[in-house]
Amino acid sequence: MDTELMMNKIDAEKMRDLADNLKGEIPNCGFALIVFQPDGDNMVNYISNVSDDFMIKALETQLDALKKNHTFPTPERKD
Numbered sequence: 001m002d003t004e005l006m007m008n009k010i011d012a013e014k015m016r017d018l019a020d021n022l023k024g025e026i027p028n029c030g031f032a033l034i035v036f037q038p039d040g041d042n043m044v045n046y047i048s049n050v051s052d053d054f055m056i057k058a059l060e061t062q063l064d065a066l067k068k069n070h071t072f073p074t075p076e077r078k079d
Helices: 003-011 012-025 052-067
Strands: 032-036 043-048
Touching: 012 032, 012 043, 032 052
Parallel strands: none
Antiparallel strands: 032 043
């Protein structure tokens, strides 16, 4: 899927709808949703319910954990 098609599929209104769903599903939690092409290196869209300064710190912490292999992956669903 090319970037233009992806951006049309996940536009700003859709991102806000997804954010509203997250707020309802995980109340009182901060979140960030990053949507991108899985085979590309360009971030396409991002939305969060916390400040940019907070997200920078949270993403740096997560990046450090990923680099050190100190993450706990969410198991796949068994349908």
